Amino acid sequence: MPEFLHLTPPEDALDRFMKTWSGPESITATQIETEDALGRVTAGDISAPHPLPPFPRSTVDGFALRAEDTHGATPSLPAYLEIAGEVHMGTTAEINITSGQAAIVHTGGMIPPGATAVIMLEDTQQLNEGEIEIHKAVAVGENILVEGEDVKRGEVVIPRGTLLRAQEIGGLLALGYTKILVAKRPRVGILSSGDEVVPPSHKPTPGQVRDINSYTLAALVERSGGRPIRRGIVADDRASLESAALESFQEDDIVLITAGSSVSARDITVEILAGLGEPGVLVHGLAIKPGKPTILALAGNKPLIGLPGNPVSALVVGGLILPPILRRMLGLAEAIWSPEIPARLTVNIASQSGREDYQPVRLIASGDGTLAEPIYGRSNLIFTLVRADGLVRIPADANGLPAGEEVIVRLF
Amino acid sequence: MPEFLHLTPPEDALDRFMKTWSGPESITATQIETEDALGRVTAGDISAPHPLPPFPRSTVDGFALRAEDTHGATPSLPAYLEIAGEVHMGTTAEINITSGQAAIVHTGGMIPPGATAVIMLEDTQQLNEGEIEIHKAVAVGENILVEGEDVKRGEVVIPRGTLLRAQEIGGLLALGYTKILVAKRPRVGILSSGDEVVPPSHKPTPGQVRDINSYTLAALVERSGGRPIRRGIVADDRASLESAALESFQEDDIVLITAGSSVSARDITVEILAGLGEPGVLVHGLAIKPGKPTILALAGNKPLIGLPGNPVSALVVGGLILPPILRRMLGLAEAIWSPEIPARLTVNIASQSGREDYQPVRLIASGDGTLAEPIYGRSNLIFTLVRADGLVRIPADANGLPAGEEVIVRLF
Numbered sequence: 001m002p003e004f005l006h007l008t009p010p011e012d013a014l015d016r017f018m019k020t021w022s023g024p025e026s027i028t029a030t031q032i033e034t035e036d037a038l039g040r041v042t043a044g045d046i047s048a049p050h051p052l053p054p055f056p057r058s059t060v061d062g063f064a065l066r067a068e069d070t071h072g073a074t075p076s077l078p079a080y081l082e083i084a085g086e087v088h089m090g091t092t093a094e095i096n097i098t099s100g101q102a103a104i105v106h107t108g109g110m111i112p113p114g115a116t117a118v119i120m121l122e123d124t125q126q127l128n129e130g131e132i133e134i135h136k137a138v139a140v141g142e143n144i145l146v147e148g149e150d151v152k153r154g155e156v157v158i159p160r161g162t163l164l165r166a167q168e169i170g171g172l173l174a175l176g177y178t179k180i181l182v183a184k185r186p187r188v189g190i191l192s193s194g195d196e197v198v199p200p201s202h203k204p205t206p207g208q209v210r211d212i213n214s215y216t217l218a219a220l221v222e223r224s225g226g227r228p229i230r231r232g233i234v235a236d237d238r239a240s241l242e243s244a245a246l247e248s249f250q251e252d253d254i255v256l257i258t259a260g261s262s263v264s265a266r267d268i269t270v271e272i273l274a275g276l277g278e279p280g281v282l283v284h285g286l287a288i289k290p291g292k293p294t295i296l297a298l299a300g301n302k303p304l305i306g307l308p309g310n311p312v313s314a315l316v317v318g319g320l321i322l323p324p325i326l327r328r329m330l331g332l333a334e335a336i337w338s339p340e341i342p343a344r345l346t347v348n349i350a351s352q353s354g355r356e357d358y359q360p361v362r363l364i365a366s367g368d369g370t371l372a373e374p375i376y377g378r379s380n381l382i383f384t385l386v387r388a389d390g391l392v393r394i395p396a397d398a399n400g401l402p403a404g405e406e407v408i409v410r411l412f
Numbered sequence: 413m414p415e416f417l418h419l420t421p422p423e424d425a426l427d428r429f430m431k432t433w434s435g436p437e438s439i440t441a442t443q444i445e446t447e448d449a450l451g452r453v454t455a456g457d458i459s460a461p462h463p464l465p466p467f468p469r470s471t472v473d474g475f476a477l478r479a480e481d482t483h484g485a486t487p488s489l490p491a492y493l494e495i496a497g498e499v500h501m502g503t504t505a506e507i508n509i510t511s512g513q514a515a516i517v518h519t520g521g522m523i524p525p526g527a528t529a530v531i532m533l534e535d536t537q538q539l540n541e542g543e544i545e546i547h548k549a550v551a552v553g554e555n556i557l558v559e560g561e562d563v564k565r566g567e568v569v570i571p572r573g574t575l576l577r578a579q580e581i582g583g584l585l586a587l588g589y590t591k592i593l594v595a596k597r598p599r600v601g602i603l604s605s606g607d608e609v610v611p612p613s614h615k616p617t618p619g620q621v622r623d624i625n626s627y628t629l630a631a632l633v634e635r636s637g638g639r640p641i642r643r644g645i646v647a648d649d650r651a652s653l654e655s656a657a658l659e660s661f662q663e664d665d666i667v668l669i670t671a672g673s674s675v676s677a678r679d680i681t682v683e684i685l686a687g688l689g690e691p692g693v694l695v696h697g698l699a700i701k702p703g704k705p706t707i708l709a710l711a712g713n714k715p716l717i718g719l720p721g722n723p724v725s726a727l728v729v730g731g732l733i734l735p736p737i738l739r740r741m742l743g744l745a746e747a748i749w750s751p752e753i754p755a756r757l758t759v760n761i762a763s764q765s766g767r768e769d770y771q772p773v774r775l776i777a778s779g780d781g782t783l784a785e786p787i788y789g790r791s792n793l794i795f796t797l798v799r800a801d802g803l804v805r806i807p808a809d810a811n812g813l814p815a816g817e818e819v820i821v822r823l824f
Contacts, residue, residue, distance in 0.1 A: 034627075035627050035630070038631050038634070038635075052793065052794075053793075054618070054621075055619065061675045087619075088607070089606065089608040089619070089648065089672065090607040090609070090610075090620050091619045092619045093619065106677075107675070107721075108606075108672075108721065109608070109619070110618060110619040121675075145793075150789065150793035150794065150796075151793075151795050157798065158798065166627075166632055166635075166727060166824070167628065167727060167794060167797035167824065168798055169627055169628060169631055170624035170625075170627060170723055170727070170794045170797075171794045171797075171798045173622055173623070173624045173627055174622050174624050174794055176612060176613070176615065176622065177612075178613050194501065194502070194520075195501040195502040196502035196520055196521070197502070198502075200446075200585035200586075200588060201588070201590050203588065204466065205504060206466070206504040207467065207499075207501075207502050207504045207521070207522040208502050209465070209466075209586070210585055210586050210588065211585070212581075212582040212586050215446075215447050215581055215582060215585055216578045216579065216581060216582040218447070219450050219577075219578035219581055222450070223578070236501065260501065260520075263518075263519070265501075265518075309519075315578060315579060315582070337753055337775055337801055337802075338751075339750075339752070339753075340751070340753060341751075341752060342754055363749055377562065381464065381465075381557075381562035381563075382464075382579060382583050382586055383464070383562045383563050384562070385583075386569065386570065386580055388579075389749055390749075411749055411751060412577050412578070412579065
């Protein structure tokens with residue numbers, strides 16, 4: 001059976017896949033330590049068990065007082081207040097401030113009851129142990145963080161489906177959440193097929209090449225929030241590939257095959273993926289370079305992906321397809337802002353109309369802004385990407401891009 | 413002793429620090445599995461033990477032949493060639509192609525000796541088991557990847573000081589490097605000081621707050637290639653802080669203290685850092701908001717950093733200062749392109765001239781490009797950053813930025 005590709009524009013392909021796929025039935029949650037949760041996704045809404053700050057705090061070093069006691073105060077006509085005591089850091093303020101009184105407070109310290117404002121140290125003059133001059137008027141609430149100013153009790157502070165960064169970890173710990181429910185990382189079974197492929201630790205004989213896709217795709221899966229399950233190298237015959245794909249289908253949440261590079265190997269891959277269940281193959285062939293021989297399929301609710309055997313193609317197309325699929329499996333609510341750098345092309349880039357091209361480029365800092373220099377490799381060899389900082393997308397309706405053109409470089 | 417800050421512009425401060433600091437005497441290397449090396453930095457030049465590809469390969473499915481045998485061939489006036497055999501994937505091509513002969517080859521397969529080009533399957537017609545028609549002329553080298561086209565034997569393919577991404581992992585494995593020497597991750601001792609600070613697992617009494625800086629800074633250190641050593645919460649008295657700082661100084665590569673937020677706590681911090689050795693404190697106070705009370709110091713060759721106790725200030729300034737210091741310690745040769753997104757401000761942002769402001773913003777996708785909406789929090793509370801996607805830098809010489817202004821948002 002010969003290969004027969006209907007080339008679909010990448011966006012349409014992903015769109016068709018996402019519309020047919022109903023997504024996971026539910027997000028499997030797992031409890032982990034909050035301090036280990038960087039890069040994970042919340043599996044439920046998180047609300048504040050208490051307000052933040054939990055008590056009124058001073059934002060400066062100075063004196064807590066009643067604002068009305070400072071009205072009209074200037075350096076030449078100061079107000080005079082009695083020092084009623086000091087609020088020590090980490091302690092409950094127990095001094096009750098009445099009219100004519102002030103208490104020493106430190107940045108972050110608790111505001112004593114009765115006080116309505118804090119005057120900064122530099123706007124005062126201490127006369128003796130028990131008395132200060134006030135050189136400036138302060139308004140009610142000045143230099144005070146009120147209870148709940150950051151977060152109110154019961155407020156949903158981190159909704160389900162949030163990617164946890166350093167600040168979310170901090171916010172959770174500030175609320176006392178030392179453990180947290182996150183989405184389990186989806187298992188992505190990675191099969192590398194090809195009779196010519198040997199493990200990296202082997203010395204290839206002429207005609208053989210080392211497996212690298214298993215490892216580069218594992219890195220990509222990991223970076224996108226998944227758990228890569230490397231299932232090794234499978235021979236390019238139907239029986240071996242079929243049993244390896246079935247095992248992955250039974251155990252993993254996504255089946256990912258990088259096909260052998262020959263047409264017959266790719267034909268076997270598409271037949272095997274189609275055979276795993278309905279609705280089967282949704283997309284076979286993308287109008288994209290590199291990455292044309294890509295397969296998107298579903299068996300029941302489980303995504304099945306066939307990527308080209310060429311390492312650059314696999315990494316470029318994998319980088320377009322895997323993140324949105326994993327995002328949905330993780331229940332990630334918001335779009336992730338992917339890192340991009342605006343730059344200007346150093347030379348013309350040719351491209352074929354009707355096909356989206358992804359051109360590896362190197363970024364060069366110049367006095368005149370950032371420049372993007374295409375890295376050419378005749379056949380998408382892995383070191384083309386080693387020399388590149390990112391990719392420039394050339395739209396399907398463009399006939400190349402001219403030198404000097406402003407482009408957006410998607411960083412790897 | 414009162415606090416006395418000379419506010420230095422952040423760039424000048426970092427510049428002064430980097431010029432005074434000679435950097436690490438040498439990069440400590442450690443050998444790890446290549447497949448675990450994502451995000452690590454090479455500790456030595458890596459050169460190719462063999463060329464890549466290691467043998468001439470076909471880039472298409474077709475027939476390997478001598479180019480001159482196809483000269484003048486067209487569909488109406490085809491050339492006729494004898495099929496001398498097939499090169500199976502993963503095997504050494506042993507058929508010697510002579511004039512008038514062709515061999516079946518698959519994409520990625522080895523080019524048999526004697527052949528100088530490959531014709532694509534679709535430009536041929538098989539007549540019988542032993543003979544094909546050639547419908548098109550091919551040039552010498554057409555559809556062939558020559559040996560060493562990606563990488564030559566002995567070529568330095570990954571220089572020392574390279575950050576390893578998915579493609580470098582792939583490139584290393586393609587060359588058979590299953591283990592690799594990388595720079596050891598610098599130990600960053602993180603001390604959190606403050607009498608009001610309690611561990612996240614404790615229920616704070618009024619006046620106390622939970623430690624979050626230890627954790628957010630640990631995440632930042634980890635993301636920047638360092639190894640965070642959380643040294644816990646230290647009381648705001650000289651003896652405790654001095655002994656904790658000394659222990660970190662003796663065991664870690666960088667000492668990082670987030671100071672208690674009161675002036676006296678910050679004074680103790682600067683004195684203790686100054687006391688660890690010469691040249692001592694280089695910068696005390698940055699012309700930046702948030703993050704003014706920052707300390708950059710050196711004891712011998714060891715960086716000592718004092719960050720503000722405010723969690724947002726610590727994270728913003730830490731994000732500016734730690735990555736370049738860790739980069740030098742790791743021997744990272746090239747600048748890292750930090751992820752940025754161009755966007756337009758939704759509203760005016762006020763700022764004070766003479767001070768660099770970092771304003772947290774939320775990104776909003778709109779039909780009209782990406783918008784950046786400032787997130788205001790009166791006193792830099794942690795959930796201000798939870799609600800933000802990145803920071804907009806407002807230069808010291810600007811008096812705020814107007815609505816509609818094109819800005820670059822640095823993603824967290």
